[in-house]
Amino acid sequence: MAGSAERREPPRRAAAPAPRRGSLSDGRWRPLEVAFWAGTLAAYFAFPAWHVLGSQILITGLFAVSLDIVLGYAGIVSLGHAAFFGVGAYVAGLLAANGWHEPLSALGAAALAAAVAGYLASFLVVRGTDLTRLTVTLGIGLMLWEAANRASSITGGVDGLSGVTLAPILGRWTFDLRGDVAYAYALVVVFAVFTGVRRIVSSPFGRSLVGIRESSTRMAAIGAPVERRLRAAFTLGAAIAGIAGALIAQTTQFVGIDALSFERSAEVLVMLVLGGAGRLYGGLVGALVFMVAQNGLAGIDPVYWQFWLGCLLVVVVLFFREGILGGAANLAARARGRRR
Amino acid sequence: MHGDFIGVVFDGIAFGSLLFVIAVGLSVTLGLMNFVNLAHGSFAMLGGYVCVVLMSALRVPFLLTLPAAFVAAAAAGLVLERTLYRRLYHASPLDQVLFSIGVVFISIAGATYVFGSSQQPVRLPGYLQGQVRVAGHDFGVYRIFLVAVVALLTIALEYVIRRTRFGSLLRASVDHATAAAGLGIDVGRVFALAFALGSGLAGLGGGLAIDVLGLDPTFPLKYMVDFLLVVAVGGAGSVRGPLIAALILGVFDVAGKYYVPELGGFAVYALMIAMLLRFPLGLHGRLG
Amino acid sequence: MSAVLRTAGLSKRWGAFYANRDVSVAFEQGARHALIGPNGAGKTTFIDLLTGTVAPSAGRVYLDGDDITTLAPHRRVKRGIARTFQASTLFPSLTVLESVMLAVCEREGRGGAGWRALASETAASSEALAILDALHLGAESDSTTRTLAYGKQRLLEIALALATRPRMLLLDEPAAGIPAKESVEVLGAIARLPREVTVVFIEHDMDLVFRFAERITVLVAGSVLAEGAPDEIAADPRVREVYLGEIPQGEAPLA
Ligand SMILES: Nc1ncnc2c1ncn2[C@@H]1O[C@H](COP(=O)(O)OP(=O)(O)OP(=O)(O)O)[C@@H](O)[C@H]1O
Ligand SMILES: [Mg+2]
Numbered sequence: 001m002a003g004s005a006e007r008r009e010p011p012r013r014a015a016a017p018a019p020r021r022g023s024l025s026d027g028r029w030r031p032l033e034v035a036f037w038a039g040t041l042a043a044y045f046a047f048p049a050w051h052v053l054g055s056q057i058l059i060t061g062l063f064a065v066s067l068d069i070v071l072g073y074a075g076i077v078s079l080g081h082a083a084f085f086g087v088g089a090y091v092a093g094l095l096a097a098n099g100w101h102e103p104l105s106a107l108g109a110a111a112l113a114a115a116v117a118g119y120l121a122s123f124l125v126v127r128g129t130d131l132t133r134l135t136v137t138l139g140i141g142l143m144l145w146e147a148a149n150r151a152s153s154i155t156g157g158v159d160g161l162s163g164v165t166l167a168p169i170l171g172r173w174t175f176d177l178r179g180d181v182a183y184a185y186a187l188v189v190v191f192a193v194f195t196g197v198r199r200i201v202s203s204p205f206g207r208s209l210v211g212i213r214e215s216s217t218r219m220a221a222i223g224a225p226v227e228r229r230l231r232a233a234f235t236l237g238a239a240i241a242g243i244a245g246a247l248i249a250q251t252t253q254f255v256g257i258d259a260l261s262f263e264r265s266a267e268v269l270v271m272l273v274l275g276g277a278g279r280l281y282g283g284l285v286g287a288l289v290f291m292v293a294q295n296g297l298a299g300i301d302p303v304y305w306q307f308w309l310g311c312l313l314v315v316v317v318l319f320f321r322e323g324i325l326g327g328a329a330n331l332a333a334r335a336r337g338r339r340r
Numbered sequence: 341m342h343g344d345f346i347g348v349v350f351d352g353i354a355f356g357s358l359l360f361v362i363a364v365g366l367s368v369t370l371g372l373m374n375f376v377n378l379a380h381g382s383f384a385m386l387g388g389y390v391c392v393v394l395m396s397a398l399r400v401p402f403l404l405t406l407p408a409a410f411v412a413a414a415a416a417g418l419v420l421e422r423t424l425y426r427r428l429y430h431a432s433p434l435d436q437v438l439f440s441i442g443v444v445f446i447s448i449a450g451a452t453y454v455f456g457s458s459q460q461p462v463r464l465p466g467y468l469q470g471q472v473r474v475a476g477h478d479f480g481v482y483r484i485f486l487v488a489v490v491a492l493l494t495i496a497l498e499y500v501i502r503r504t505r506f507g508s509l510l511r512a513s514v515d516h517a518t519a520a521a522g523l524g525i526d527v528g529r530v531f532a533l534a535f536a537l538g539s540g541l542a543g544l545g546g547g548l549a550i551d552v553l554g555l556d557p558t559f560p561l562k563y564m565v566d567f568l569l570v571v572a573v574g575g576a577g578s579v580r581g582p583l584i585a586a587l588i589l590g591v592f593d594v595a596g597k598y599y600v601p602e603l604g605g606f607a608v609y610a611l612m613i614a615m616l617l618r619f620p621l622g623l624h625g626r627l628g
Numbered sequence: 629m630s631a632v633l634r635t636a637g638l639s640k641r642w643g644a645f646y647a648n649r650d651v652s653v654a655f656e657q658g659a660r661h662a663l664i665g666p667n668g669a670g671k672t673t674f675i676d677l678l679t680g681t682v683a684p685s686a687g688r689v690y691l692d693g694d695d696i697t698t699l700a701p702h703r704r705v706k707r708g709i710a711r712t713f714q715a716s717t718l719f720p721s722l723t724v725l726e727s728v729m730l731a732v733c734e735r736e737g738r739g740g741a742g743w744r745a746l747a748s749e750t751a752a753s754s755e756a757l758a759i760l761d762a763l764h765l766g767a768e769s770d771s772t773t774r775t776l777a778y779g780k781q782r783l784l785e786i787a788l789a790l791a792t793r794p795r796m797l798l799l800d801e802p803a804a805g806i807p808a809k810e811s812v813e814v815l816g817a818i819a820r821l822p823r824e825v826t827v828v829f830i831e832h833d834m835d836l837v838f839r840f841a842e843r844i845t846v847l848v849a850g851s852v853l854a855e856g857a858p859d860e861i862a863a864d865p866r867v868r869e870v871y872l873g874e875i876p877q878g879e880a881p882l883a
Contacts, residue, residue: 124613128620131376134568135572136616139609139612147606199743200743203743204738204740207726208739208740214721220681221702221713221789222710222791223705223731223792224734224739262561269438270438306445307449310441310445312442317439318424318439
């Protein structure tokens with residue numbers, strides 16, 4: 001029909017489309033990506049003493065990726081994303097503490113529970129202004145924390161949930177104290193989920209989320225059901241946060257109530273922004289940098305940690321807006337410009 | 341007070357009044373500058389600590405520490421607005437949120453470093469302690485004092501906004517920031533003064549709140565959601581909206597905790613979320 | 629009556645101010661219908677009401693005789709109403725091709741598909757490229773939208789609307805910001821769309837209006853002042869009064 005608008009000029013470039021389309025992300029793994037994942041694999045052998053920390057970095061990275069879907073792609077600012085992390089952690093932990101020791105099915109159950117929680121919450125979240133979204137997500141997080149605190153006979157309250165015992169994965173690999181199995185398990189699950197996320201963000205659905213973030217008015221004007229899309233994104237983000245929570249519960253065999261805390265919601269926000277929101281690898285890189293730094297400063301008083309975290313936030317916002325990956329991309333672009 | 345309904349409602353009103361004094365500045369910042377300042381509670385905390393220090397170290401009478409709390413918080417607000425906040429007026433809500441969470445963390449760490457993490461004790465002067473019996477009901481003297489102070493403040497605030505030159509500038513800037521700038525109004529100055537006023541009120545509220553809400557370094561975080569709720573439900577940029585919202589929140593919170601302690605804070609949050617869904621832009625749209 | 633889209637007593641109030649007051653207009657099937665009026669007359673508001681971007685204070689909107697007053701904006705798109713925005717409303721970080729492909733995918737009901745890459749939607753991409761070529765945007769298909777020159781952004785607005793395959797195309801000042809020669813070309817292309825497509829366009833340039841419109845509605849202060857064929861409008865003394873002094877001598881065929 002648009003073709004009928006122009007009779008003058010037959011498209012002159014029969015050969016052009018193929019190279020042109022190459023610039024859309026077509027799902028092929030780029031060398032840097034391969035290097036990144038090869039690095040996570042190599043780390044297993046290179047740092048055998050650090051498997052526990054390594055698994056936590058991977059898991060927290062996945063948690064940050066889940067927030068990236070909600071915030072970086074769909075543009076929903078959430079102050080309570082830990083709610084879904086916590087739901088996943090408690091579901092996996094409670095199953096294991098109450099006789100269901102098989103880890104993979106518990107992982108699925110945790111994802112499902114977090115997805116349901118996210119879906120219900122999404123109705124409150126996607127409408128309304130940023131202020132409403134902030135308030136509601138913060139409120140949901142606090143309410144869940146309070147619920148876990150009150151139900152201490154089930155959850156262990158502030159003492160945390162212990163007695164989480166797991167059967168060997170697939171009947172073969174038993175979780176060990178050095179974290180060897182934990183690291184491998186976390187790596188496999190995180191990589192698998194990440195691969196899915198990677199597909200989703202370059203799909204029409206994923207691109208439409210970017211469209212909604214940049215102009216929901218225009219997105220509606222090309223016929224997209226904006227609220228439904230946002231609800232789907234929020235649910236997906238919640239489900240993946242739930243998987244991350246379940247992984248933490250399973251690999252540490254413990255669930256602390258801080259899994260639901262505001263601090264955790266804030267920290268994951270910091271990691272994501274530090275790494276670069278809306279950039280797929282931003283969450284993973286942010287978690288890596290953040291947790292290595294945190295671990296390096298492990299000896300210090302938590303009060304100072306909070307102080308430095310606050311300073312980091314202020315500085316990132318004022319001077320370092322696009323995160324590590326954004327800054328790196330800018331540098332790379334500049335270097336390319338210079339070479340020309 | 342065994343199920344003393346009147347007494348419970350009155351306590352709720354006192355609690356709501358406090359929330360209002362602290363949160364009204366946030367409403368103005370949000371309506372006027374579109375700034376989501378999650379660190380608003382930090383100014384309240386500052387006011388609280390000013391009161392405590394003046395009373396315990398310098399033996400200043402409680403009532404005199406309150407103006408000092410206002411001044412200190414307003415000054416801090418003014419300085420931060422001029423140096424940092426103003427640079428983020430046009431930033432995305434995410435940036436504002438991250439920045440102000442950063443300020444919250446820094447203030448918590450700072451307060452812990454200076455004052456330790458414990459609750460600060462406050463000794464109210466004798467004439468503000470105890471109960472009075474009116475028409476068969478017991479009322480805490482301090483609650484009566486609180487409600488009276490807030491009533492006076494609200495009237496003063498309404499006067500400032502409706503009758504003074506600053507008020508009309510403020511209203512004009514809230515309605516049409518660009519138009520106001522076009523008319524030669526120094527919007528930057530209006531913003532700075534409004535920010536300072538809001539912070540000062542928060543500081544005053546923080547001083548008044550020590551006996552009711554307690555004071556420890558986690559204060560800005562602990563009540564963040566209440567302040568946000570008051571503004572979101574009331575309507576950003578409004579004064580009356582947050583007043584109504586704060587009173588509703590206060591009464592239902594106190595009554596909920598008194599009559600159905602198992603539910604605790606849940607009932608009031610559920611109510612507030614229901615109101616948010618019913619009035620997505622708040623009870624009151626604009627400054628009024 | 630062969631009106632595709634019609635309004636009955638449509639009003640929009642902001643506070644005490646009427647941006648639209650009691651507007652009843654019918655757009656005939658296949659029309660090339662211009663909406664003119666001074667700045668602030670309420671033309672954009674009227675389009676916003678037709679597309680559901682803004683909810684009316686009173687009145688109804690009918691599409692093919694069905695009341696669509698409360699229909700959500702995206703559902704109206706599904707029923708064939710597309711629009712462009714006066715102030716470019718685009719996706720700054722997406723490429724030109726991606727943006728148009730999104731619109732094609734939404735139309736095909738594949739906008740929520742989450743597993744295959746957008747890039748592998750080959751049918752959508754060749755259709756999008758054809759639309760872009762028709763609007764001389766083919767060479768920019770890989771550019772990021774935010775890097776586009778203003779005039780090209782205006783064209784992308786139109787491309788997005790066309791990609792929904794509208795029956796009812798509402799254009800809010802499509803030619804503003806495009807060089808004069810190109811704007812004739814663009815409006816010409818739109819006017820030559822098949823007659824299944826009804827076109828309504830807001831335009832300030834009277835040359836363009838009288839060149840392409842077959843019917844004209846004049847809005848003033850939120851209300852319809854006059855409506856008719858171009859020569860009737862040109863001859864209407866009330867319209868001349870509104871426009872006298874507004875348009876420099878010689879620029880408008882009215883003068
Ligand atoms: N959200 C709003 N709140 C208050 N007034 C508004 C709003 N949107 C538009 N208006 C007012 O409604 C009137 C009509 O605006 P509209 O944009 O529809 O005019 P227009 O005919 O498209 O003008 P132009 O030719 O300049 O594009 C204007 O006076 C405008 O200031
Ligand atoms: Mg207009």
